[in-house]
Amino acid sequence: MSELFPVSVSVNGVAHGASVPARRLLSDFLRHDLRLTGTHVGCEHGVCGACTVLLDGAPVRSCLMFAVQAAGHEITTVEGCGTIEAMGPVQQALTESHGLQCGFCTPGFITTITAYLRENPEPTAEEAREAISGNLCRCTGYQNIVKSVLRAAEIIRGTDAEAGDRQEAPA
Amino acid sequence: MTTRQFGAPVQRREDPRLVTGNGRYLDDLGHTAYEAAFVRSPHAHARIVDIDVTEALDTPGLVGIWTHEDLEGPVGEHLPVLIPHPALIAPRTGRALAKDEVNHVGEAIVFVVAEDRYAAEDAAAKIRVDYEFLPAVVGVEKSRAATELVHDDVPGNVSAHLLQEVGDLDAAMAGAPHRLSLDLSIERSASIPMEGKGVYAKWDSDAEHLTLWSSTQTSTGVRAAVATRLGLPLAKVDCITPDVGGGFGSKIMHPWPEEVLVPWAAMILGHDVKWTEDRREHFISSTHERGQLQQVEVGFDDEGRVLALDVKFWHDNGAYTPYGIIVPIITATQLLGPYKPGTYRVEFWSLYTNTVLVTPYRGAGRPQGVFAMERTMDAIADHLGIDRAEVRSRNFILPEEMPYDHGLMFQDGRPLKYDSGDFPASLAKLKALVGWDDFAAYREEAEKHGRRVGLGIGCYVEGTGVGPYEGAHIVIETSGRVNVATGLTTQGQGHQTAFAQIVADELGVPLESVHVTTGDTRKMAYAVGTFASRAAVMSGNAVALAARNARAKALKIAADALEVSADDLEIEDGVISVTGAPDTRMDIGMTAVLSNPLRYAFDEAAKAATQFAGTFDPDKPPVADDEEPGLEGKDFYSPTQATFANGMHAAVVETDPVTAEIRILRYCVIHDCGTMINPMIVEGQVHGGVAQGVGGALYERMVYDESGQLLNASFMDFLMPYASEVPHVETDHLETPSPLNPLGIKGAGEAGTIPGSAVIASAIEDAEGFPITRMPISPVELWELRQRHERGEIPSLRRAHSTTTE
Numbered sequence: 012m013s014e015l016f017p018v019s020v021s022v023n024g025v026a027h028g029a030s031v032p033a034r035r036l037l038s039d040f041l042r043h044d045l046r047l048t049g050t051h052v053g054c055e056h057g058v059c060g061a062c063t064v065l066l067d068g069a070p071v072r073s074c075l076m077f078a079v080q081a082a083g084h085e086i087t088t089v090e091g092c093g094t095i096e097a098m099g100p101v102q103q104a105l106t107e108s109h110g111l112q113c114g115f116c117t118p119g120f121i122t123t124i125t126a127y128l129r130e131n132p133e134p135t136a137e138e139a140r141e142a143i144s145g146n147l148c149r150c151t152g153y154q155n156i157v158k159s160v161l162r163a164a165e166i167i168r169g170t171d172a173e174a175g176d177r178q179e180a181p182a
Numbered sequence: 183m184t185t186r187q188f189g190a191p192v193q194r195r196e197d198p199r200l201v202t203g204n205g206r207y208l209d210d211l212g213h214t215a216y217e218a219a220f221v222r223s224p225h226a227h228a229r230i231v232d233i234d235v236t237e238a239l240d241t242p243g244l245v246g247i248w249t250h251e252d253l254e255g256p257v258g259e260h261l262p263v264l265i266p267h268p269a270l271i272a273p274r275t276g277r278a279l280a281k282d283e284v285n286h287v288g289e290a291i292v293f294v295v296a297e298d299r300y301a302a303e304d305a306a307a308k309i310r311v312d313y314e315f316l317p318a319v320v321g322v323e324k325s326r327a328a329t330e331l332v333h334d335d336v337p338g339n340v341s342a343h344l345l346q347e348v349g350d351l352d353a354a355m356a357g358a359p360h361r362l363s364l365d366l367s368i369e370r371s372a373s374i375p376m377e378g379k380g381v382y383a384k385w386d387s388d389a390e391h392l393t394l395w396s397s398t399q400t401s402t403g404v405r406a407a408v409a410t411r412l413g414l415p416l417a418k419v420d421c422i423t424p425d426v427g428g429g430f431g432s433k434i435m436h437p438w439p440e441e442v443l444v445p446w447a448a449m450i451l452g453h454d455v456k457w458t459e460d461r462r463e464h465f466i467s468s469t470h471e472r473g474q475l476q477q478v479e480v481g482f483d484d485e486g487r488v489l490a491l492d493v494k495f496w497h498d499n500g501a502y503t504p505y506g507i508i509v510p511i512i513t514a515t516q517l518l519g520p521y522k523p524g525t526y527r528v529e530f531w532s533l534y535t536n537t538v539l540v541t542p543y544r545g546a547g548r549p550q551g552v553f554a555m556e557r558t559m560d561a562i563a564d565h566l567g568i569d570r571a572e573v574r575s576r577n578f579i580l581p582e583e584m585p586y587d588h589g590l591m592f593q594d595g596r597p598l599k600y601d602s603g604d605f606p607a608s609l610a611k612l613k614a615l616v617g618w619d620d621f622a623a624y625r626e627e628a629e630k631h632g633r634r635v636g637l638g639i640g641c642y643v644e645g646t647g648v649g650p651y652e653g654a655h656i657v658i659e660t661s662g663r664v665n666v667a668t669g670l671t672t673q674g675q676g677h678q679t680a681f682a683q684i685v686a687d688e689l690g691v692p693l694e695s696v697h698v699t700t701g702d703t704r705k706m707a708y709a710v711g712t713f714a715s716r717a718a719v720m721s722g723n724a725v726a727l728a729a730r731n732a733r734a735k736a737l738k739i740a741a742d743a744l745e746v747s748a749d750d751l752e753i754e755d756g757v758i759s760v761t762g763a764p765d766t767r768m769d770i771g772m773t774a775v776l777s778n779p780l781r782y783a784f785d786e787a788a789k790a791a792t793q794f795a796g797t798f799d800p801d802k803p804p805v806a807d808d809e810e811p812g813l814e815g816k817d818f819y820s821p822t823q824a825t826f827a828n829g830m831h832a833a834v835v836e837t838d839p840v841t842a843e844i845r846i847l848r849y850c851v852i853h854d855c856g857t858m859i860n861p862m863i864v865e866g867q868v869h870g871g872v873a874q875g876v877g878g879a880l881y882e883r884m885v886y887d888e889s890g891q892l893l894n895a896s897f898m899d900f901l902m903p904y905a906s907e908v909p910h911v912e913t914d915h916l917e918t919p920s921p922l923n924p925l926g927i928k929g930a931g932e933a934g935t936i937p938g939s940a941v942i943a944s945a946i947e948d949a950e951g952f953p954i955t956r957m958p959i960s961p962v963e964l965w966e967l968r969q970r971h972e973r974g975e976i977p978s979l980r981r982a983h984s985t986t987t988e
Contacts, residue, residue, distance in 0.1 A: 013242070034300065048210035049203020051427070053376045054461040058897035061376060090203040102201040106193060109862050112870060113674030114200030115207060115376040115427025144906040147897065149376050149428050150674050152869035152934075153905035 018082045022047065023091030031078045038062045040078035041088060049089035049118045053147065060146030063119035064088050070126045089118035092125055100166040101125050101159070110159035112150030119146050124160050128167055136161060187683035187693055188925075191862035194679045195693075205425040208380030208397040208458060215382060215454035216245050218444060219302035221292035221309050222467060223284035226320065226536040226890020227332070228313035230282055233292060238308035243301030245451065247309070248293040248443070250281040256411045257446050261437065265506030269344035272336040274534070275504045278411075278439040283316075285332060285501035286537050287890055288466025290439045295447050295455055318536040318890035322475045322496045325533040332501060332534035341499055342507045342532040346514060348589040349525030354490035358481025362561050366476040367956040368550050368939060370498065370884035371877070372469065373543045374902060375673070377427020378459030379438060379468060383445035387452055394421045394445050399434040399671050400711030401701040407437035408445055423701030429673035430874070431542040432469050434713040435505055465895035470884055471509060471543035473498035474550045478558050486562050486573040488523040493554060497532045500539035507532050509540060509547040511593050512645075517551030518588060518598075519643050520605040520828060521559075521577040526588075536890045542713065544874055545935045552642045553957060556940035560639075560947065564979050570639055570944070571609060571618055578605040581918075592824060593714075594648040600826040602918045603643065608830050608852045611914050612639070616832040616850040628836075635836045635847065636949025640937030643828045646855070646929025647719025647920075651820035653708050654721060654728035656685065658736070658813040660778075660787045662756050662771035664689060664696045666728075668721040669709020671701030675717060675867070675931065680859045681725045684925070688729035689736075690753030691770060698725075708818070715827070715929025718859060723819040723923045732815025739773040739813070774813035779804035825920040827855040827928035831872075831937045833909075835945040842965035844880060844946060846909040854916040856928035864930045865913060871934015873908045878935070879942035881907065883958050952976045 015030040022045060029044055041047045041064065050073055053061035057075040064073045065087035093099030098106065101124045111117040120143060127142045128134070134142060139160035140153070148156060199205055235247050250258055258281070263273040280291045292309050296302035317330040325332070325339040332339055355361065382395040392414060398404050398421070405421035412419075426433065440457045448455040459468070474497050481490035497510040514528040563573040579586045581604045590598040613619065621637045628635045654668045666685050672678070682696035689696075699705050700721075701712075710720070733753065740758040741748035744766055752761050759767035775791045783789040790796070793804070805811050834848040851868055858864045881901035885893040894900045911934075919926025939957040946964065947954040952971045956963075970976050 032300070042210070043213055046213060047203065048206070051207065051377070052209070053427075054897045056461070056896060056898065059376065088203065089201070093202055095198045095202050095204060098198065098202065102198075105201050106197040109194065109866050111197060111200060111674075112676070112866055113376065113426060113428040114196070114205050115425075117201055118203055121201060140905045144904045147376065147902055147904060149374060149430070149874070149902070150870045151866060152871075152873035152911060153908050154869045154911055155866060157905065 016079050018078050020081045021085045023087055033077065033079055035078045036074055037076040037078045037081050038073040041073060047088050047090050051115050051118055053116065058147070059116065060123065061116045061119040063122045063146065065122050065126055068126060070123050087122065089121050092121050099125070101163040104159040104163035104166055108155050108159040108162050110151065110155045116146060116148045120148070120156060124163060128164055132164060132168060134160060134164060187686045188859055189857070190683070190860065192679055192683055192693065192860055194676045195682060196676065196678045207377055207425045207427055208382060208395060211395055211424060212382040212454050212456040215456040216295050216297060216451065217299040217302050218440070218447070218455060218457035219294045219299060219306045220290045221294070221306050221311060223280065223287055223289045223291055225284060225313055225315060226287050226318035227316040228284050229316065230280060230284065230291065231312040231314050234310040235292070238305040241296070241301060241305035241308060243297035244305045245295045245297065246447065247305065248279065249291070250277065250279040253279060256413065257442060261504055262407065263506065264504055265508060267342070267506050270342045270503060270507050272341050273503045274333050274336065274341070275502045278442045287892060288463070288538060290467065293443050295451065318888070320535055320537060320886050320888055320890050322473060322498045322533060325498065325535045326496050332536055336534060339534045340531050341503045341534055344511070344514065345529040346590050347527040351490050351492055351525040351527040354525040355479065355481040355492060358489045359483050360565060361479065361481045362565055364478040364557055364561060365955060366478065366554055366557055368472050368474050368553055369958060370470045370473040371543065371882045372471060372884065373430035373432035374464070374900070375428030375430055375432065378461065378464040379433060379440065380458045381440050381444040382454065382456040383448035384454045385448045385452065390418055392419045392445055392449065394419065395424055396421060396441055397426050397433060398423055398436055399429045399673065399713055400436060401671055401703050402669055402707065402709040403711055404436045404441055405703045408441060411437065411442045412446055412449065420703045422704070423671040426671065426673040429712070430544040431546060431713060433673070434711055435469055435541045461897060462895050465900065466538060466892055468538070469541040470500065470538045471540050472550060472878065473540070474513065476550070476554045478554055480558050480562065482562050484566070486566050486568050486576050488521065488577055490525045491523040493517060493528045495530045497530055498535050498540060499532045500535055500537050502539045504539065505541040508593055509542055512547035513551040515590050515592050515598050516548045516643065516645060517555050519552060519555050520579055520603065520641050521555065522579045522586070537886055544871065544932045546714065546932065548642060548644060548932070548936045549878065549939055552640060552937050553940045553943065556640045556937065556944060557955065560944050564981055567980060571613060574641060575606060575609055580606065592645055594824060596823045599823060600643065601920050601922050603826060603828045603854060604916065604918050605828065608828065608854060608916050611916060612830040612832055612850060612852040615852065615912060615914050616834070616848065618832070632839065633836060634839050634949050635834060636945040636947065638833045638835065638941045638943065638945025638948055639830065640941035640944060641830045642936045643826050644715065644929070644933055644936060645824040646715035646827050647821065648714045648716055648824045649821055650710060651818050652710060652720035652724045653706060653816065653818040654724040655706055656728045656732045656815045658732060658770060658774045660771050660774045662691065662695055662769060664691055666696060666698045666725055667702065667705035668700055668725055669706035670712045670717055670721050673712065676860065676863045677717060680718060680863060681721060683859055684722055684726050685729045688726050689733050691756040695756060715931035715933070719825060719923060719927050719929050720819055722859060722927050723925055724817060726925055727817035727819055728815040730815070731817055732813060735777065735815065736770050736773040736813055739776050740768050743768060743776055777813040778811040819923065821922055823922070825856065825922045825928045827930065827933060829853040829933050831941045833941045833945045835942065835949055837946060837949045837964065842961040842968065844961060844964060846876065849909040849911050851911055851913045851934065852916060853913060853933055854918055855930040855933065856920045857917055857926040858915070859927065867930045868913055868934040869911050871932060872911050872938065873903055875935040875938020876908055876942070877903045879939045879958050881958065947979065951979050953979065
């Protein structure tokens with residue numbers, strides 16, 4: 012078997028130590044070694060964004076990184092964004108706004124939107140659309156994901172205004 | 183008072199699981215399973231001369247390698263022709279692994295199993311296959327010319343030929359005051375779900391039982407097909423569909439080679455085996471759709487009424503026809519949309535090509551048919567100088583003509599008979615929504631600023647909810663928990679919510695107490711599958727019927743216990759009470775307790791059902807002769823025919839006068855799918871459908887070169903729309919309930935996609951002033967059309983306004 016390399020990495024605040032082959036993708040490491048299967052793989056070449064995780068807070072495609080490259084870094088996956096009992100604001104917004112159908116692309120949107128809203132807490136509808144335009148979804152037509160971004164921003168800001176106030180208007 | 187759930191925009195009950203990483207898709211299972219990879223043909227058409235696996239044998243982690251000659255009995259035989267049809271004169275199917283010849287790039291040749299996918303791919307890369315090349319037949323035109331054949335024994339490359347005619351077309355055409363001909367073309371596209379296919383199999387050698395998980399749209403179909411191939415009794419095979427990351431038609435095909443080989447290997451090896459399709463594999467070895475060439479001749483009167491419609495089309499069915507000719511049959515029949523031509527003749531040829539096989543993709547032949555019909559309507563309007571919406575309305579089937587029998591045979595072998603719909607009302611709503619009558623002023627204003635805009639329209643009728651049947655089984659526990667099982671599968675449609683809404687209403691229980699399972703043959707062995715926008719219609723009605731049975735039993739038990747008539751009882755919020763005397767009551771869970779006479783009191787509730795509890799009639803058995811223990815309800819819904827949903831779309835596009843870039847400014851949808859179980863989910867289906875329609879109109883195509891290589895088999899090159907390409911969709915609904923089923927439901931799944939190419943072509947044509955006859959269309963293609971138009975090679979529309987501004 013191929014040579015193994017030690018990897019120490021923090022995932023969702025939990026320290027993990029493992030030995031992996033150099034070629035083991037970060038996505039496979041998370042999914043199959045740590046069994047955090049919320050991170051999904053949709054294209055294996057960094058285009059669809061389903062595998063997006065946060066590396067020290069910044070979105071990265073985990074299918075384009077080796078696990079060994081993540082050594083010493085802090086990773087956040089969708090599992091780290093909230094739980095069924097205590098959903099995070101983006102997860103809550105997607106649920107409220109029907110922002111998902113099959114749910115396969117959703118984890119990548121959640122990590123992407125989470126990072127985006129940290130830097131852009133008050134996006135317009137147009138900016139929200141732009142923010143998610145690096146992730147592919149085949150089910151929703153994106154409209155309700157845009158709505159979810161706006162709703163998540165509201166939840167984070169702690170305002171109770173209806174998401175409808177900032178809904179997209181047709182061009 | 184219990185809130186009625188049916189018709190409410192209830193938040194989805196599956197979402198908390200899916201948004202927190204707790205979904206379980208195929209590749210989330212079987213972490214310790216061996217994994218499979220395949221050597222697939224890099225050539226479109228070739229004979230296999232030799233397969234040399236020697237170099238692969240010492241690959242670390244390798245478990246096994248199989249070629250066709252290693253396959254035993256039915257495992258190596260041709261895969262089934264799933265849907266035979268008298269017109270399918272030359273069906274051909276592939277095998278689990280190719281024998282002697284390959285017919286498309288991506289066809290599986292060698293099956294490799296190793297300790298993980300990395301090792302399996304290492305081994306696969308070292309396997310050498312020698313080929314003798316054969317000429318590749320790519321594209322409808324080349325197949326139709328038939329100078330080369332895909333299958334030596336299929337003359338003309340024709341798998342199927344079908345002609346249907348209603349009325350005396352030739353006479354009507356000859357007598358028509360006006361005639362027009364159109365040559366049309368639609369290119370290939372595909373479902374492309376975010377999750378590819380996948381199979382995971384576990385063989386329990388102690389129980390001699392195979393459990394199979396597949397990312398399929400039909401678990402019952404896969405179960406039966408695999409049992410047959412592997413020579414196992416049906417009782418020894420179960421198929422479970424886990425969470426599925428989209429299907430859109432591609433996953434209704436079965437059994438895939440992998441669905442046969444993975445369980446077969448699991449049995450041989452005595453070890454779990456899994457295969458997860460990668461993105462390139464999905465492009466080159468799943469299925470595609472859409473590719474057709476069409477010729478339309480239409481005869482019409484001075485008012486624009488169609489007297490004779492004569493359609494011929496040539497359908498690209500790819501290398502094999504395991505799913506029969508469902509797609510061209512649907513094109514041929516659903517082409518008619520909301521219209522009633524005086525006479526109709528449609529003839530198609532389904533043709534083999536050395537490309538990925540063709541099976542239904544969302545819309546399933548309808549987008550092509552609607553494209554042909556709607557291009558024709560626009561052409562008639564332009565020819566006569568009549569408003570395009572007006573021409574359509576003059577050809578509409580009217581509400582008072584429902585049910586309307588077209589005199590054709592539909593995809594289910596039953597008459598093409600529309601059950602309901604109000605097309606004039608739909609059109610009126612669409613015109614109001616898009617501002618149809620104000621568009622001329624809008625255009626004039628835009629033109630003043632050098633902008634070029636166009637308005638397009640597309641109407642369709644969609645046969646949904648085809649049979650033969652679906653069923654449901656409901657079990658109510660003593661806790662009041664309601665378990666609902668229906669056999670068809672789920673790929674994001676929110677069945678756990680929508681079916682729970684129906685059951686909650688029918689039973690009178692809280693939504694939270696209802697738990698729905700789909701696609702698990704252990705829970706419901708009789709089912710067909712999820713396709714043809716049928717799930718809500720078929721399983722929706724089945725769960726309603728099953729719930730009514732369970733309710734009747736609960737009321738009967740409660741009536742006996744409370745010593746009242748069942749007619750005097752009602753159920754609200756899980757409590758059965760006497761109407762007008764709410765203190766005489768019993769939880770529905772207690773009727774479940776009483777339904778099952780017990781010997782053992784394992785908890786407080788069970789105590790009430792034991793033989794020394796309460797009084798009983800010693801002359802009667804504990805379970806009456808015509809009863810069964812347990813509070814359950816089971817039923818099946820089997821309709822006489824499909825129910826027909828409909829809709830109308832309008833789009834406003836802007837085309838750049840210089841670059842020919844195409845931008846959708848507005849996209850409006852009127853949608854009628856009968857009564858809606860959950861309007862939020864229906865709306866979501868429409869949005870997603872429109873995105874796929876827009877993708878198919880402007881971006882997505884399968885680019886094959888002449889040697890049969892798919893040049894864009896990745897997300898880098900196949901332009902699936904991002905949020906930046908999909909317009910905001912404006913929707914309005916009309917609800918004309920279907921008279922065919924108890925709930926009045928029609929299907930909604932495919933609708934949004936169907937008129938996409940038709941409406942965008944109509945809008946671009948309106949902006950440009952010359953006919954658009956091929957879709958999809960890219961800015962480059964539009965720019966080239968402009969050049970040809972300027973050279974006089976393409977005629978202007980008669981109504982052409984000032985579009986040559988530069």
